[in-house]
Structure formats: C-alpha cells, structure tokens
Amino acid sequence: MIQRRLRVVQWLSTTPAVGVCTLCSREFKVPISALRRTADSQASLQAQFDRHKCEPVDSVLRREPDEEEDEEEDDRKEEDDDDDEGDGYSE
C-alpha cells in the first residue's frame, strides 16, 4: 500500500498556504480566514487532506488502452462462426 502524504508547496512566511497530496497531486488551499494563524492553516490543510479521496492518475491513463478492446471484438465474432459451424455439423 502506498502512503499518501500532505506536502506544503506554498508558504506565507511561516504559514502553510497551499498543500498537495503526494499520491494524487490534488491541491488544497487554506482559506484566507485561516491564514492569519499558522495553527489554523495547518489544521485546515490537514482537514482537507484527510477528507479528500485520492483519485489515482493511473486509472485515468489506463482508459486509453481500454478503448482498443473494440478490435478484440472481431476475434470474438470469428469464434461465434465456429459455433454455428458446429451446429450445422451435428445436424
């Protein structure tokens, strides 16, 4: 299992302003109201991070090869023809 981590990519002096998930690269922004206090910012980022669901980039990329399955259907049709021939033979 891959561990996801929160990584701060933008700081306002010592206050974390923007963080990303190391696993799905999703961005989390701290609301301005929370930026005033470092503790609030960290808590806000952490809360957003904990709540989000990772959507692996892999699954999006894998859709492309899936489309090629159309070609494989041609093979299946040939197999159907074989079945028909079998029926005729048994008659």
Ligand SMILES: [Zn+2]
């Ligand atoms: Zn994530």
